[in-house]
Amino acid sequence: MSFELQKEHLAKLIPGNKDVDSWYEALVAVMPKYGINTERRAAHFISQCAHESNNFRSLSENLNYSEKALNAVFGRYFGTGGTKRNAAEYARNPEKIANYVYMDEFRKYKMGNVKEGDGWLFRGRGLKQLTGRENYTRFGATVDMTAEEAAAYVATPK
16 A cells, blocks of 8 residues: 655654745655655655754754764764874864765775765765765666765755
């Protein structure tokens, strides 16, 4: 049994968002392409997107961390000992943070970020905060785009 999303459903799932009409139109156009066609799938997809994007209001990851936050959130990269770096040298510099914590060279779990600047270029964007060259490449293939084109595309409401 398929499910048809109603605007009223979406408004309840993303409270406080003033652009429900536009998001509704975008979602009903794209959800069937990815098999999001049941009430359960729609609920899971939309709730995850709402969580990741601040109720569909933030389409790009905010990496503007203080020194204290870097140590707390990215403790495996910052602090003392081993190969950890001094968070004070990265604090409030989102591009520098992304180019360190998201580069495969420094990660246990690889994201496909191997070229200089990939961490920043392929930082979290879109409703799902897609991250990493590999994920952008896979998504891009579904919409006939390169990873670089997909990175720009997912940061738009379209």
